[in-house]
Amino acid sequence: EDKVVQSPLSLVVHEGDTVTLNCSYEVTNFRSLLWYKQEKKAPTFLFMLTSSGIEKKSGRLSSILDKKELSSILNITATQTGDSAIYLCAASGGGADGLTFGKGTHLIIQP
Amino acid sequence: DSGVTQTPKHLITATGQRVTLRCSPRSGDLSVYWYQQSLDQGLQFLIQYYNGEERAKGNILERFSAQQFPDLHSELNLSSLELGDSALYFCASSAQTGSPLHFGNGTRLTVT
Numbered sequence: 433e434d435k436v437v438q439s440p441l442s443l444v445v446h447e448g449d450t451v452t453l454n455c456s457y458e459v460t461n462f463r464s465l466l467w468y469k470q471e472k473k474a475p476t477f478l479f480m481l482t483s484s485g486i487e488k489k490s491g492r493l494s495s496i497l498d499k500k501e502l503s504s505i506l507n508i509t510a511t512q513t514g515d516s517a518i519y520l521c522a523a524s525g526g527g528a529d530g531l532t533f534g535k536g537t538h539l540i541i542q543p
Numbered sequence: 544d545s546g547v548t549q550t551p552k553h554l555i556t557a558t559g560q561r562v563t564l565r566c567s568p569r570s571g572d573l574s575v576y577w578y579q580q581s582l583d584q585g586l587q588f589l590i591q592y593y594n595g596e597e598r599a600k601g602n603i604l605e606r607f608s609a610q611q612f613p614d615l616h617s618e619l620n621l622s623s624l625e626l627g628d629s630a631l632y633f634c635a636s637s638a639q640t641g642s643p644l645h646f647g648n649g650t651r652l653t654v655t
Binding site for chain 2 (some may be wrong): 476477
């Protein structure tokens with residue numbers, strides 16, 4: 433059965449800190465790894481990673497995939513209170529188009 | 544705004560009842576996905592439709608069914624509702640296989 437595991441489940445840091453969120457996956461016929469940010473409503477797309485070792489960057493957020501280790505990390509530098517959210521990792525593969533999601537990391541940024 | 548529209552936003556109903564959730568995908572997207580999100584299970588893939596045809600099935604109960612219409616909107620039907628069906632139901636759409644999914648704001652279902 434396809435599985436995506438995220439750690440930590442919850443993280444509380446102070447504004448300005450740097451955080452690293454982890455994701456590991458076991459997915460047959462793996463195609464890509466995606467990161468989403470979920471605040472109060474819909475998950476919003478952040479990154480899609482298909483190649484190992486190539487960092488994707490968007491402002492203070494960056495992510496990289498390690499296909500050898502079947503894992504990915506999401507880094508957020510100089511955190512702000514607006515970064516508080518649940519960060520979801522998902523993997524595609526397994527012969528279907530649907531994504532397998534992890535349970536998310538609940539990130540809280542304290543002022 | 545993702546461009547994916549879901550109605551209604553909230554639904555409260557009693558056990559044993561049947562409800563229909565509606566989703567309009569982003570303009571041009573042929574694939575529609577349904578997900579269930581509960582506190583303990585996270586986001587669970589239910590079913591996918593592509594251009595009117597069922598494409599993939601996930602953890603969808605037999606009491607649940609879905610369809611995608613010629614105008615590409617989709618409906619998720621939940622019947623014989625149980626307390627445990629209370630959850631947030633998301634619809635997502637994508638342009639093609641391998642493209643990121645874009646999610647609607649969800650329908651919060653409460654079964655009392």
